[in-house]
Amino acid sequence: MNRDTFGRRELFKRAASVGAAGLGMGVALGVNEAHAQAPEIPLAAKVPTKKLGTTGEDIPILLMGGSNKFDMTFDKMLHRAHKMGMYYIDGGRKYGSGAAIGVFLEQVGRDNVWLTSKSGLWGGNDPDPWERYHDDFIKELADLKTDHMDMYFLHGIKHTEVLGPDYMKMADRLKKEGKTKYFGFSCHDGNVVDLMNKAATIGGDGINAIMFRYNFTMYGDLELNKAMDACVKAGIGLIGMKTQSSVPKDGEMVKKFQSNTYTLHQARLKAAWADERITACVSGINNMKILKENSTAARSQVELTAKEMTQLHRFAAQTADQRCQGCSEICETCVDGNLKIADQLRYLMYDDSYGDHGQAQALYRALDADQRDFEGVDLSAAMRACPQGINIAERLAEAKVRLA
Numbered sequence: 338m339n340r341d342t343f344g345r346r347e348l349f350k351r352a353a354s355v356g357a358a359g360l361g362m363g364v365a366l367g368v369n370e371a372h373a374q375a376p377e378i379p380l381a382a383k384v385p386t387k388k389l390g391t392t393g394e395d396i397p398i399l400l401m402g403g404s405n406k407f408d409m410t411f412d413k414m415l416h417r418a419h420k421m422g423m424y425y426i427d428g429g430r431k432y433g434s435g436a437a438i439g440v441f442l443e444q445v446g447r448d449n450v451w452l453t454s455k456s457g458l459w460g461g462n463d464p465d466p467w468e469r470y471h472d473d474f475i476k477e478l479a480d481l482k483t484d485h486m487d488m489y490f491l492h493g494i495k496h497t498e499v500l501g502p503d504y505m506k507m508a509d510r511l512k513k514e515g516k517t518k519y520f521g522f523s524c525h526d527g528n529v530v531d532l533m534n535k536a537a538t539i540g541g542d543g544i545n546a547i548m549f550r551y552n553f554t555m556y557g558d559l560e561l562n563k564a565m566d567a568c569v570k571a572g573i574g575l576i577g578m579k580t581q582s583s584v585p586k587d588g589e590m591v592k593k594f595q596s597n598t599y600t601l602h603q604a605r606l607k608a609a610w611a612d613e614r615i616t617a618c619v620s621g622i623n624n625m626k627i628l629k630e631n632s633t634a635a636r637s638q639v640e641l642t643a644k645e646m647t648q649l650h651r652f653a654a655q656t657a658d659q660r661c662q663g664c665s666e667i668c669e670t671c672v673d674g675n676l677k678i679a680d681q682l683r684y685l686m687y688d689d690s691y692g693d694h695g696q697a698q699a700l701y702r703a704l705d706a707d708q709r710d711f712e713g714v715d716l717s718a719a720m721r722a723c724p725q726g727i728n729i730a731e732r733l734a735e736a737k738v739r740l741a
């Protein structure tokens with residue numbers, strides 16, 4: 338290992354020390370103009386692959402997110418990504434992109450794509466949410482014009498009780514029916530530690546992979562680190578999402594980030610891959626520029642320097658009070674009614690720095706009025722409880738102005 342670069346264990350140690358130094362580090366780093374991308378980065382011919390838990394399957398470290406409006410006749414971006422080794426697509430029906438991905442599968446051959454998708458258990462008054470889950474899955478296969486997935490996720494679970502006998506029965510059923518090779522779950526929320534710890538007790542044969550929110554701001558989270566270690570030991574593959582951990586001050590930081598090699602966006606991806614427990618990161622790539630930026634980071638064999646990593650940690654320390662961690666069980670249990678605080682703040686994040694105003698707005702508008710409207714709701718206890726110190730009232734008001 339180069340003396341200026343380091344792996345996850347070292348990152349973890351440094352994160353702790355940088356976190357302790359926090360804002361007191363002064364302004365020696367990260368105050369210059371944004372750099373121009375160095376053209377001479379040595380690139381691998383294709384995006385590298387890694388083994389996903391005990392499945393033994395190789396998947397690319399950069400995965401193509403499916404939340405785009407792909408071209409129904411010939412999607413250049415999907416084809417370009419595929420040629421670069423990004424043969425894993427995280428589709429489809431949930432994002433309305435299933436039919437276009439189905440066309441792409443016919444063009445490149447189903448066997449040449451690792452296909453994943455996900456559906457949630459929406460609960461409510463549904464008498465049999467698991468049967469509806471199965472129905473959704475069958476409809477999604479039809480959308481994609483395929484007879485099987487490589488991996489299917491139970492999407493966005495919040496409670497450990499979900500990982501019970503019914504979950505295992507559904508995993509067995511879908512595998513026995515030949516409709517998916519592997520089964521896992523995804524989670525956005527702050528209870529990821531509990532979910533991972535429970536998953537680790539079940540093991541990698543029952544839960545093949547977990548897709549979860551992971552980024553450089555979480556290096557110092559001891560409980561999360563222990564839970565990730567337990568999952569890896571149990572053979573569960575770990576896939577990171579939301580790797581950018583965006584905050585409102587992003588634009589300012591982009592200008593300040595100082596590197597001879599990477600943009601801030603690329604550095605954040607590299608920081609997630611620097612954790613050897615992470616097999617891959619899924620990325621919402623919605624134009625050629627982002628495809629180039631992300632794939633260059635994935636193919637680059639240049640590791641982050643200590644200076645680049647230190648800037649990321651400074652950024653994490655400086656923006657903690659703006660970064661929602663999705664721990665909805667903390668703030669939402671402090672308010673009456675059904676207000677969805679974490680979801681609204683996540684949609685703001687999509688708008689803030691994923692630049693996806695359309696998706697952010699669509700998701701915001703899809704919330705029910707009682708999940709969205711905060712006027713008249715007493716938010717003071719939620720704001721006191723928020724471990725990030727977020728001004729929830731201010732952020733919800735901003736979401737309303739920008740996304741309603």
Ligand code: SF4
Pocket residue numbers: 527660661662663664665666667668669678679682722723724725726727729
């Ligand atoms: S607002 Fe605070 S408590 Fe609520 S989900 Fe975000 S970080 Fe957690």
